[in-house]
Amino acid sequence: MRSRVSFEKEAIPHLEALLRTAVRMSGDRARAEDAVQETYLRAWRSFRTYQPETNCRAWLFRILLNVLKKAAGKKRRDPLAEAEDVEGSNKVVPLFPEGEGGNRQDILAAVSHLAPEFRDVLWLVVVEGFSYKETARLLDIPMGTVMSRLYRARRELRRWLTAPVIATTERTPGHGV
């Protein structure tokens, strides 16, 4: 049986990566914290079956993405949550910044405006450094889909960040690539 100490040692160091990913994917800090906590609860419950030589980080991300997916399903059925999102979407007016590719908020705002399937792939590969193969496993999609979504995500982001003004409610077209 694996112990609590080894769980803390192996799983807790990934907390910050999980939290920043949850914040970006849920778009809400409180929901992100709930999702990360739920991730650790689930991870602990199945930690006895966890193999030490396997990738703990990928395992935790896989759980987190499932938790977020489930929460997103609930949120879609919650009209109040939708109303919050509409309100929130008008707050961001990212402009292409002067100089070196923009400040952090502009870039993150632009990422938030991507359709979730593009945003998730871009985030996992570029920010979290997962390989295409790992990303495909995490999201349960073929590797070819990872490549095409990444290509389109980068193209859309570049289009937004180089445009003089970005429409606040515009989203990436083309779901289900």
Added chain:
Amino acid sequence: MECKDIRKLLSPFVDNELGAHDAFTVAEHLEVCTPCQREMETLRRFDEHLRAAGHAPLEGVDEVRANILALFSPWAWARRWRGVGAAAAVLLFLVAGRQLFSAPADPEAAAFSEALIAETQLNATQPFSLAWLDPQSVQDVLRQEGLEDLPNLGPAGFHLEGARVCYPLGRVFVQLVYHSRNEEISLFVSKRWNRPLSGISKQEGFTIVPLGLRAVFLVSRESLENLVDVRQLAEEEISALSA
């Protein structure tokens, strides 16, 4: 390959995800094509900025970490004081006397006692099965169960460690876990529980004390020196706070 074909490969190229043959083709093309080279540099620069933005320090990570680690706290506590059990059990025997052996003859009460003990043992065996409530939720749930506020056992040296909702024998209870320096007790509160246990009972090293119709007072396997005082205080608190 033409530029439009090469540009489709630039994304996996900057991610080092192209096969050797394609990577070589792209690299060869970039050597002689300035626009594609510029395109690749833009992609790389953008990735660097996105990575830097994504990895910017988050506020409040320490608090989140502490909250998650706190889920372990009952376990940590139980391990710390496991050794105290034997000596403390003798004290409980002296305090509670013969009542400890008056196990409930009522089968339902016995089953209920076992269910409460099982809930308490979860603290030690499955720390992550405890979904601790946040302070606001504790207040809300307590009000639903007919208590206006948290019973204050501070005068007896016990302070609230956490609260959770549990389901002994399919009934909804709020479990309030209190700690003193070396003891743990739980108050199980529910307005749905409408019959008291028959009296103080002792099972598997636990002592269970009924507190009227609204709550059952459960003493952990470590016995309690001031059981009588704590029981009286808890009864007074619950009576005063009952809506």
